[in-house]
Amino acid sequence: MTPADFGPDLVEVFGPSQADGGPELIQLLSPEGQRVEHPEFAFEPRDAAGNLLDPDETIRGFYRDMVLTRRIDTEATALQRHGELGLWAQLLGQEAAQIGAGRALRPQDFAFPTYREHGVAWCRGVDPLRLLSLFRGVDHGSWDPAAHNFGLYTIVIGAQTLHAAGYAMGMQRDGVVGTGDAQRDAAVLAHFGDGASSQGDVNESFIFAASYNAPVVFFCQNNQWAISEPIERQTRIPLYQRALGFGFPGVRVDGNDVLATYAVTTAALQRAREGQGPTFVEAYTYRMGAHTTTDDPTRYRLSDDLERWKLKDPIARVKVYLSRNGLADDAFFDAVQAEADELGHQLREGCKSLPNPVPTAIFDNVYAEETAELAQQRAAFEEYHAGFEQGVS
Template sequence: MNAPPDPASSASGFGPDLAEVFGPGQSDGGPELVQLLTPEGERVHHPEFDLDFSEEQLRGFYRDMTLVRRLDVEATALQRHGELGIWAQLLGQEAAQVGAGRALRPQDFVFPTYREHGVAWCRGLDPLKLLGLFRGVDHGNWNPADVNFGLYTIVIGAQTLHATGYAMGIQRDGDVGTGDAERDAAVLAHFGDGASSQGDVNEAFIFAASYNAPVVFFCQNNQWAISEPIERQTRIPLYQRALGFGFPGVRVDGNDALATYAVTRAALQRARDGQGPTFVEAYTYRMGAHTTTDDPTRYRLSDDVESWKLKDPIARVEAYLRRNGLVDDTFIADVAAEADDLGHTLREGCKAMPDPRPMAMFDHVYAEETPELAAQREGFAAYLDSFEGSHA
């Protein structure tokens, strides 16, 4: 006897049709997308996340994103010239990162992936310290405590567990829910749509929900996990996954710096108030390659890239500023000149970085050197001494 057809299956045998699952308009973020500035640069309002922005804030978003894009473009060029071993591009994701970065308070702590150059900028980290990691002269030459910005995490999704543990720590230190704006803290954990399929990320969700940890899970859904499209990562919009773990999720236009700022600001405050975790899905697009070793033309359509160019995060802020008389050509030219200066600083600073001493790799393995490490140090030093002109 033949079994009745499964209503959840489709002719392809891979489950329900994605158009039915995601709903109309989902390819553009869907009707649930929180947006405060349209791609054309028109100000719109949202019943839950609307904010009033000062002229200084709006000009600041434009400046931040322009300089962050220049950092990305210069680093990509440096890699192509052999000055960096690899680079993880953020082209097109400037609003998602700057909006989230500017929503932080000084006492909040950030756990990044390897692509959060814009958040690092907002935290005041010298961009040259980022280049040192990708040049291979160090493993991330900054003290996370100085700017409350963790070292880049290369292992996909691992930082979400670190973030949840740190959040549980500040909760137990009594730095959550006191009502003191300068004391209460939150944690911002960044990851991508591909990382959402990792076990570490889902385990972090469980711990955060179980312990009501003050952490905001910030997912930059740039549509591609290297060459795998979002359709192969999930059968529902990513932000809806949060409900299964028992905390709220929200999808925001990741190309809208205003909306990203407003949503992240609200989620961080919710965490500081002791109301637990939030999942923020910044719906954006990776205009460049996954890294400089990747060739996206092999797996995605140029038409998609061209359509997302019309949603450029910097262009929409500039359009709004100009339309409302908040900037003039002089301001735009001044920011462009500042970007040129930054580019020069990055090029010259990167090339001037000294190669590390071979023996330096033993310096910070443990707080106190173990006998085994001492033996390894001595053995390697003897090996280096066997070469003429060795400089340990």
């Protein structure tokens, strides 16, 4: 299979090296904080209307996003350790992959997360307390997906990719793909991990998306570990090369490089919006934390690996770049740190103040409009619950 099999748009957007499944890792910012050029991708940030933005201001914004996202993760981990959360899925080390992808989305695009996309949730305007409420066990996810174009967290591994493929097919039928209107054309971003790539649901979603040329970008954060299972036990080839077998292009990007992640995801989403079909983006990164707070990664991986990846810290490389090029001073970094401290305080106090759920809340938001059958079930439950309050068994 060659680039020509996918048409000229693949060669133009993703280049022959990636289309042929080459080993190239797309990178625009090195671990040492040096900008590097790439022949097929450039960092050209744009707003929702497609207008160019100030790149320096955008990078400062990315730095702020990543610092605040890491603080959310740090505070939530601490809250779980203190018994305030039942569980937390950490993202330490994956901030660039999530912020780069999240900021590439336009308002009309829709993102389907796993249970770890805290950075994407931040980009979509979801209150971090709503994330904590889910892991505290007081609701099933209390943000409105329609208000943020960001789906509820998916606990079933890989199921969200099928949701994403179906939603993308719906966009086609709604006529919001390939119209040429930058503020109308839309695409879907489906997040999953390297472990989920072995799930049947994920592979089925690839088949549907390819068959119907659906406007969906499959964004895989390859953090090297599916709980305790290393990536070499998941696949015999680089994950992004699997896309060729399903009939759409794949690309591997440095997932610790927020500029490259943004550039690659932007191109893939635009390709989808124009009606050119799905793309597989493999963000090559590393899970520096545990899989969840119930996991002990020291039991199955070497500390040397972790130390090597710490040198590729996504936040540190942006800070070095900004400092070295005079694009941010101590006042800027201090202000971001102060904002992170305030966010941490708000999360600690807010989490402890989250109300316990009303028992009948389980019936809320099941359907857009409550059905007669569900109304009967709610009434029966309310009567049953009231019996305990009255001492009736």
